[in-house]
Amino acid sequence: MTTGTTTTAAPATSATRVLDGIGVGGGSAAGPVARMAQPSVLPPPRTVDPADVPAEAAAARAALARVAADLEERAAAVGGDAAQVLSAQAMMAADPTLADQVGDLVAGGADAAHALDNAFRAFRASLEAAGGYFAERVADLDDLRHRSVAAVQGHAMPGLPDPGHPYILVAEDLAPADTALLDPAEVLALVTERGGPTSHTAILAKILGLPAVVGCAAAAALTDGTPVLVDGAAGTVVTDPDPDTVAEAAARDERRREAAARVSGPGRTADGHAVKLLVNLGALPELDAAAAADSEGVGLFRTEFLYLDREQAPTAEEQTGAYRTVFDAFAGRRVVVRTLDAGADKPLPFVTAADEQNPALGVRGLRTARRDPELLEAQLAAIAAAAQDTEADVWVMAPMVSVPGEAAEFTARVRAHGLRTAGAMVEVPAAALRAKDLARQCDFLSIGTNDLAQYAFAADRTLGTLAEFLDPWQPALLELVRTAAQAGAACDRPVGVCGEAAADPMLALVLVGLGVSSLSAAPSCLxxxxxxxxxxSLDDCRRLAGLALAAPDATAARAAVRDGSVREALT
Incomplete structure (x- = not known):
């Protein structure tokens, strides 16, 4: 196995094929393909005799209960985000509404397996229609369907393959229940036919440091045992690679590891231009690894973990305790807290309207303060209380700011709670285009490239079929980043990037060349x-940024910067 970060696509030969996708994990890995097992095949439908309906319904409910229990066991065996995702999936399996729907179908004459299948299909259609966060859960629901149907038939639960040797995992998509227990010693790289740069697979690959390519539709033709070379930087999967190609990839990865080991401390370019390197933090179980990383602090502290999967907001004591734990772990370093980003992909029953026809364009992020201003006030009070007795440099920023007036009002609220540093996230084109006006109303800007790409290209970030538009190398997205960065510089305001783009080393050069002053990513990427x-050097970064902006699309931008960087290294 080889892993690394800065690689180039292997050339195709008469014996190879190069399959294109979106690279979301750095480095490369070579090995044989092992595909996820196909779900259990439904038996032919049968009509249930009225006298057998109670037993059939009980079998279906028992299958759902078994799935929920299995997922809870898996959650107990892992920590961090994985445990939370699995627990959420278990709650979906244990949803009484789902069980009631299955019972009604059995009462109508369906057998247990087909009742489960039909109920999950109906829920799936509802999630797809809702879009946003709900559409992202479709893969989870499919996995629950496969597990439930297997359970009611007495078959083994779907899971990771076990060929008896390390392998490249290939799947249509990956569900949390499978990936939560994934062993990096066995799984060398990930390849999925669906998914995009913000998918569950992409996040997992960064956490584990695995090469990964998502949105690779041609991977559907890959069969077990086929040797492949996965290049997570170039976003390619090379079939039947020759030994020289594999050796070249291994050598590049080794050079990358050696280079990373030689450099430590604050981020800076070759000529000394400072670039703060920060970590993203999404839950307390991630805290130890994040605090131990060689970083200058936290660039994005997501606070949603305190609010999700609850019927009411966390208490002031809960919030203050959680924030203080993080601040204490980063004493002497910066911690940028993002206030609650509810709505759209993170609906909350106590704040989110259930009847929004397009949640991604509705009341989300800072806009929820219009509906429930006390929710934001309570959070700011808890942050302020936690910050009183800490040595951390606490910054606070609002998500989904669209106009300067929102930035001004948020800054005033932050100041009223005694917090010194207030910022606005740039996640919609309007904020980027008027970034200078935004910057005048606050102390810093932070660019969320994931949502900014979604809104700039009118491409739902949950749709794998539109993943190419969400590629952070898209020149139009980079143009918006440049606009915001230049506006911040004109107002003497720092501008950071905390989206997935900051984790890509080559793209980091471009972002710095565009004027970004800090980068926040998973600890393993720093x-x-x-x-x-x-x-x-900074001039190198500016030249590479120019190449990316001049490119016609994301693929060309990535190739131009990669080639330009190689040429600079040789001169």
């Missing part, structure tokens, strides 16, 4: 980003 910055 070493490669630091080493890549240290090998390039």
């Amino acid at each position: 070493g490669d980003v630091r080493a890549t910055l240290a090998a390039h």
Whole structure:
């Protein structure tokens, strides 16, 4: 196995094929394909005799209960985000509404397996129609369907393959229940036919440091045992690679690891231009690893974990305790807290309207303060209380700011609670285009490239079929980043990037060249980003940014910067 970050696509030969996708995990890995097992096949439908309806319904409910229990067991065996995702999935399986629907179908004459299948199909259609966060849960629901149908038939639960040797995992998509227990010693790389740069697979790959390619539709033709080379930087899967190609990839990865080991401390370019390197933090179980990372603090502290999967907001004591734990772990360093980003992909029953026809364009992020201003006030009070007795440098930023007036009002609220540093996230084109006006109303800007891409390209981030538009290398997206960065510089305001783009070492060069002053990513990504910055001057970064902006699309931008960086290294 080889892993790394800065790689180039292997050339195709008469014996190879190059399958294109979106690279979301750095480095490369070579090995044989092992595909996820196909779900259990439904038996032919049979009509249930009225006298057997109670037993049939009980069998279906028992299958759902078994799935929920299995997922809870898996959640107990892992920590961090994985446990939360699995527990949420278990709650879906245990939903009484689902069980009632299955019972009604059995009462109508369906057998248990087909009642489960039909009930999940109906729920799936509802989630797809809702879009946003709900549409992202479709893969989870499909996995629950497969597990329930297997359970009611007495078959083994779907799971990861076990060929007896390390392998490249290939699947249509990956569900949390499978990936939560994934062993990086066995799984060398991930390839999925669906998914995009913000998918569950992409997030997992960054956490585990695995090469990964998502949205690779041609991977459907890959069969078990086929040797492949996965290049997570180039976004390619090379079939039947020759030994020289594999050796070249291994050598590049080794050079990358050596370069990362040689550089530590604050981020800076080869000529000394400072670029703060920060970590993203999404839950307390991630805290130890995040605090131990060689970083200058937290660039994005997501606070949603305190609010999700609850019927009411967390108490002031709960919030203050959680925030203080994080602040204490980062004493002497910066912690940028993002206030609650509810709505759209994170609906909350106590704040989110259930009847919004298009939640992604509705009341989300800072806009929820219009509906429930006390929710924001309570959070700011808890942050302020936690910050009183800490040595951390606490910054607070609002998500989904669209106009300068919102930034001004948020800054005033932050100041009223005694917090010194208030910022606005740039996630919609309107904010980027008027970033100078936004910057005048607050102390810093932070660019969320995931949502900014979604809104700039009118492409739902949950749809794998539109993943190419969500590629952070898209020149139009980079143009918006440049606009915001230049506006911040004109107002003497720092501008950071906390989206997935910050984790890509080559793209980090471009972002710095565009004027970004800090980068926030998963802890495992910082070493490669630091080493890549240290090998390039600020002028190099600006030249590479120009190449990316001039490219016609994301693929061409990535190739132009990669080739330009190689040429600079040789001169």
